[in-house]
Every structure is written in structure tokens, then in C-alpha cells.
Amino acid sequence: MSELAREALSRTNFSIYDWGIVVAYLSVSLVIGLFVKRFAVSMTSYIGAGRGVGTWLGVATMTGTELGLITVMYSAEKGFNGGFAAFHIAALAGIVTLMVGLTGFVVVPLRKLKVLTIPEYYEQRFDRSTRILGGTILAFGGILNMGLFLKIGSMFIVGITGLPADGFALFAVMTILLVLVLVYTVLGGMVSVIITDYIQFVVLSFGLLLTTCLAISKLGWTNIFDTVGNRMGESGFNPLADGEFGPSYVVWMAITGLISCAVWPTAVARALSMKSTEALKRQYMWSSISFTIRFMIPYFWGICALVFFVTMAPELEGLFVASSEGGEAELSPLYAMPIFLGRLLPAGVIGVVSAAMIAAFMSTHDSYLLCWSSVITQDVVAPLKSEQMTANQRIRLTRIMIVVIGIFIWAWGLFYDGGDDVWDYMAITGAIYFTGAIPLLIGGLYWKRASTVGAKLSLLAGCSAVLGLEPLRVAVQNALQLPELTSAHVGLLTVGLTSTVFVIGSLAFPSEKQHDKTTTTEK
Amino acid sequence: MEFWRLVWQVCLIGSMVAFAVMAIFTTIGGARDIRTLLQRLDDDSK
Structure with a gap:
């Protein structure tokens, strides 16, 4: 890594006070997660919060789960590479979620069946072997899907705090964050996840809005749009133009928008936890806003990072561009947004925003870990066993699987090196x-x-x-x-x-x- | 290009305002829902 890249990563406004804010926030989350452990006595309360979640809590937990730090990172990367044209993904996600909320498409009939997981529905509708096959494929695809969460989230922490990116720091951050999430998810189950999701939602929404306003005031509203226009031309705004996207990509995104809210198990798990179908539909209608925002604001941050490097720090822009000989860029575009925020936000505020981003990280990890481990327990292992598993056995197995999946994503994040x-x-x-x-x-x-x-x-x-x-x-x-x-x-x-x-x-x-x-x- | 630029400007402002309103409702309503949920789980465990 060159001296310029090292300097770009280490220069940040993150101070000792910001570390204090982050540590205080993490401690509060952990204590609350441990406090509600006593409610996780049955499988329904452990993985479905007793099906007693009201509309607003449902909106908070849905937003907390689906707006992860991984979402913020990959969306910022899309905005950095694709400009405002990437906004079409956010718009499609919001429209599709609103339609699901208005019609109850898929989620209402599923909730009426009172199943805890999607493969459980497969057994009701088809047969037991379909449930086991579906559960196995679901767990495989899902765990692979979250394989990069830990690494990318840790890259954000490294980028915004100025820790050295090429040393031991990434490994250490990955390990500490994982252990924290594992502790409260393993002990408290869905009740713990939902309540910490709520706190994370409050911190996260404040952090998102504050950072966006600061970015606009620093770079200038018109300047942001003009710079993207000068830099990318038509393809920076029009998703159908030749460039990063195109018609087939837009269609693919419309499908993934529907999947994210109505078929993806972590979102459906929230629907199945709601106390009534009316509450569920309201949850989806309100969540259409967060399904839009979860993409749009991070895209905008990625765009702002690009504008910042073009107009205010041109010496750093070359770090994110591949060389003309086909070599790799010196820094991943994933680092662009955290480096930008590290220089934009003042000390104190940067601690709150980092806590918000760690909140996003934790609320996604806990839900995904619980979701895939409960699928393995409920839909693969339990149906395969000849004798009925007791609630205690199921909870114990789910806890073990949470730890096993955690170890897998830790190792996968360290070793997988795809170019997508x-x-x-x-x-x-x-x-x-x-x-x-x-x-x-x-x-x-x-x-x-x-x-x-x-x-x-x-x-x-x-x-x-x-x-x-x-x-x-x-x-x-x-x-x-x-x-x-x-x-x-x-x-x-x-x-x-x-x-x-x-x-x-x-x-x-x-x-x-x-x-x-x-x-x-x-x- | 001007058309798309205007569309995304409106989308960004509209979404942020809607999200701010939603965050206020969710913060207040969510706290109430947590109290109800814990009460219910407490009754169930007894």
C-alpha cells in the first residue's frame, strides 16, 4: 500500500470521545440483550417473539434488520460507481414494498397459516421432504449470502476510525464485533433481537438524517448534481442508458425488490412475528419508506464521496481507479464513503454516526444469524429426527448453530476474494x-x-x-x-x-x- | 438528463422527509409496543 493510500485511510476526525460514544452504545445494547434473556423460554418466543409484535415495533425491527451496515457499504459503492442512476433500485424497492403492504401479497396468507419459517409452509403445502430440501437450500444460500457482512462492516469501522487497513486491525474488529453479536443473540433470541433493533433504529435514523444534511451543506446541493453530470453524463442519471446498469439490470432489480420484502426469510420472519394481519399490512406500508431509504441515502453518500474526491481532494481520486494497464485500484471503492465521512463529520458527531452504523451492523447480523440457525433447527434437523425434539433441545441446537454460522462468516470474510x-x-x-x-x-x-x-x-x-x-x-x-x-x-x-x-x-x-x-x- | 435529474431530486427530498416523519412515529409507537410485548411475554412465562 502506498504512502498516499495509508495517509488517506489514517486521516480522520475520529477522536477518543468518539470511541467513548461507540463503547457506551455497544455496552447498552449488550446489557439490554442480556436483560430479556428470561423471556426466551419457548421456541415461539425464542424465534418468533411470541407473535406479539405491534406495528411500530415491527417497522423499527424491519428497518433495523434490512438496513444493515453491509447495505450502507454496498449501496455507497453502487452510488460511487453508478451515480444517481442507482436510485432506481431504491425507488423500485419502495414501490414494490408498498404494493405488498396494500395487497398483502404472499405475506398475509403466510401469516394466516401461523408458520414460524418459510420451509414450515413448504411442509404444510407440499410435504416434509420438500421442507427439508427447501430448508437446506435456504440455509446454504442464506449463509453464503451473509458471508461478506462481517468483513465489509469491519472495513467501514477501519475506514472511519483511521485504523490501519493492511494490518491486524481488520481481523481484530471482525472478531470483536462478531463476539458481541453472538453473545446477545444466542442468549436472548428474537425478543432480544427485536428490542435491540428498536434502539438501533432510533440511533440509526438520527445518524442517517444528520449525516445527509451535513454532506449536502458541505458539498452544496447543486454542485453534487453538476459534478455527477460532468463526470458521468447521461448514464449518471438514467438507469436505462448504457453504463453501470441498463434495461435487464432494472428488471432484475424489480424482482429483487419483491424478493427483499416478500420472499426473503429475514423480512418474512418479521411478518410472521406480527400480532395480526392488519398490523402486518400497516408494517409493510410504513416500511416501504425505509426500504427506499435504506438504499437511497447510502447511494447518496457514495455519490457525495465521489464529488468530494473530484472537487475537494483530487489527489485521492486516483486511489479508487484501476490503472489503464488493467491493474487493480489501490483502494477498494468500498473505502471511499468511510474515508469521506471520516473527513466530513466533526469529532463527537462522528462517534454518534459510527455508533449508528455499528447499530446497523448488529441489527442485521443478529436477525440473519437467528434466521438461518432456526431454519437449520426447525426445518432440517428436527424433521429428520425420528423422535420429537423438545423446546429446550431446539433452543440449544439453534444457539449452537448461531455460533457455528458466526465462525463460518468470520472465516469466509477473511478468505473469499471474488471480484463482484x-x-x-x-x-x-x-x-x-x-x-x-x-x-x-x-x-x-x-x-x-x-x-x-x-x-x-x-x-x-x-x-x-x-x-x-x-x-x-x-x-x-x-x-x-x-x-x-x-x-x-x-x-x-x-x-x-x-x-x-x-x-x-x-x-x-x-x-x-x-x-x-x-x-x-x-x- | 434533466428529466432524470429532477426525478431523483424530488425522490431524495421526498424520501428524507417521509423517513423523518416515520422515525418520529416509530420511536414513540415502538416504545409503547415494547412495553406491551414484554408484559405479554411475562404473562405467558407465568
Whole structure:
């Protein structure tokens, strides 16, 4: 790493007072998480908070979960690379979530069935083996999907605090953050997660709005838009123009917007925790704002970082650009936003914003860890066992799985080195599960001829989405000599494939008994 | 380009105002919901 890069990373307004704010915040979260441990006595309260969550708490926990530090980081990277055109992803996410809230599409029928996890629905609608297969694929895709959370979140902490990026610091930050999250998630389960999510929401929303206002006042509203226009031209604003995005990418983002709110298990887990379907629909309508904001504000921060480097620190701009000989950029664009914030925010404020970002980090990790571990317990191990597992055995196994998954993401973050944008990595690893799950959820809930064979074929076909990961995608592209194959192309092709095999499998091999009770058209 | 620039300006301002309002409602209503939830879980555990 050059002296310039080292200097860029180490120069920040982060002070000892800011460390104090961060440590105080982490301690409060930990104590509250431990305090509610006594409520985690049954599996329903441990992974579903006793299905007693009201609308506003539901909105807070949904926002806390889905607006993670990983979201802030990859979105800032998208904004830095794609300009305002990236806003289309935020707009689509908000519109789709609002539509789900207004219609109750997928989530209301699921809540009415009183299932705790999506694979549990697979068993009700199809059969037990579909639940086990679906649970296995879901856990695999989901855990892979959160594989980079820890590393990217730690990169933010390193970038904003000025810790050395090429030394021991990243490793140490990853380890400390992981241990903190593991402690309160393992002990308190969903009750602990929801209450800490609420506190994290309050800190996070304040931090997001304050930072955005400060960025605008520092760089100037008109200057931000003008600089992007001069730098990127039409493609900096129009998502359909040639550049970072394009029509197929926009369609892929509309699908991922629907998935994020109505099919993705961590979001659906919130829907299943709500105390009534009316509260659930209100939760989704309000959450459409946070589903927009969770992308839009970090995109804007990434754009502001670009404008800052172009107009106020041009000597640093070259650090994020690949050399003309095809070499890698000296610093990942992921560091652009934290470096920018480290110089923008004054001491004191930077501690609050860092605490807010750590809040975002923790609220996502706890929910994801709990979600995937409960799927493994409830939907893979328990159905495979011949004798019934007791509540205590299930809670113990879920806790063990939380720790195992935590260790995996720690190791994966250290060793995986793919070349995808983080968002594209997440979309494609998530697609391993959701491209297969879309037909099962939508077809299973709204089409009475959906069959078990069609369901299993769809789940298996969804695994082909793994070909969208950069190393595999490049290999396929070279082997088939295709002119262009993006992760969006692979994702869309997989959705087409899973839907086709689901319909053909269902028509060719109908189930022996129709599960009419779970088909909403029958109600 | 001017069209898209205007669209994103309106979206950004509108979303931030809506989020600020939502954050106020959620902070107040969420605290009330936590009290109800803990009461309910306490009753269940008894």
C-alpha cells in the first residue's frame, strides 16, 4: 500500500470521545440483550417473539434488520460507481414494498397459516421432504449470502476510525464485533433481537438524517448534481442508458425488490412475528419508506464521496481507479464513503454516526444469524429426527448453530476474494434460494395445481443461480463463448428456469392429495 | 438528463422527509409496543 493510500485511510476526525460514544452504545445494547434473556423460554418466543409484535415495533425491527451496515457499504459503492442512476433500485424497492403492504401479497396468507419459517409452509403445502430440501437450500444460500457482512462492516469501522487497513486491525474488529453479536443473540433470541433493533433504529435514523444534511451543506446541493453530470453524463442519471446498469439490470432489480420484502426469510420472519394481519399490512406500508431509504441515502453518500474526491481532494481520486494497464485500484471503492465521512463529520458527531452504523451492523447480523440457525433447527434437523425434539433441545441446537454460522462468516470474510460488486454478490447468492422459492410461495399460495414434484424441481433448479458468481460466470462465458453474461442475466435466466420447471413438473406430476386448505383462492 | 435529474431530486427530498416523519412515529409507537410485548411475554412465562 502506498504512502498516499495509508495517509488517506489514517486521516480522520475520529477522536477518543468518539470511541467513548461507540463503547457506551455497544455496552447498552449488550446489557439490554442480556436483560430479556428470561423471556426466551419457548421456541415461539425464542424465534418468533411470541407473535406479539405491534406495528411500530415491527417497522423499527424491519428497518433495523434490512438496513444493515453491509447495505450502507454496498449501496455507497453502487452510488460511487453508478451515480444517481442507482436510485432506481431504491425507488423500485419502495414501490414494490408498498404494493405488498396494500395487497398483502404472499405475506398475509403466510401469516394466516401461523408458520414460524418459510420451509414450515413448504411442509404444510407440499410435504416434509420438500421442507427439508427447501430448508437446506435456504440455509446454504442464506449463509453464503451473509458471508461478506462481517468483513465489509469491519472495513467501514477501519475506514472511519483511521485504523490501519493492511494490518491486524481488520481481523481484530471482525472478531470483536462478531463476539458481541453472538453473545446477545444466542442468549436472548428474537425478543432480544427485536428490542435491540428498536434502539438501533432510533440511533440509526438520527445518524442517517444528520449525516445527509451535513454532506449536502458541505458539498452544496447543486454542485453534487453538476459534478455527477460532468463526470458521468447521461448514464449518471438514467438507469436505462448504457453504463453501470441498463434495461435487464432494472428488471432484475424489480424482482429483487419483491424478493427483499416478500420472499426473503429475514423480512418474512418479521411478518410472521406480527400480532395480526392488519398490523402486518400497516408494517409493510410504513416500511416501504425505509426500504427506499435504506438504499437511497447510502447511494447518496457514495455519490457525495465521489464529488468530494473530484472537487475537494483530487489527489485521492486516483486511489479508487484501476490503472489503464488493467491493474487493480489501490483502494477498494468500498473505502471511499468511510474515508469521506471520516473527513466530513466533526469529532463527537462522528462517534454518534459510527455508533449508528455499528447499530446497523448488529441489527442485521443478529436477525440473519437467528434466521438461518432456526431454519437449520426447525426445518432440517428436527424433521429428520425420528423422535420429537423438545423446546429446550431446539433452543440449544439453534444457539449452537448461531455460533457455528458466526465462525463460518468470520472465516469466509477473511478468505473469499471474488471480484463482484458486493451488491451483485449478495443478489446472486440470495438467488440460490429465492429463484427456487418464488414459484413455491406464489404458486403454492395462489395456484391449486402446484405439486410436490414441481416444487422440488424448482428448488433444485434455483441452485443454478450460483453460476452468477464472478469466477463461475466467467468460466461459463468463456466455455460457451458468450459475448456478455452479467449476474443480472444469470439471475433472470434462473427465475425463468425455476418457473418453467415448476409449472411443467406440477402439470406432469400432480400431487396425490390437493392441499386446498393452504390455497388462498379456495378461501 | 434533466428529466432524470429532477426525478431523483424530488425522490431524495421526498424520501428524507417521509423517513423523518416515520422515525418520529416509530420511536414513540415502538416504545409503547415494547412495553406491551414484554408484559405479554411475562404473562405467558407465568
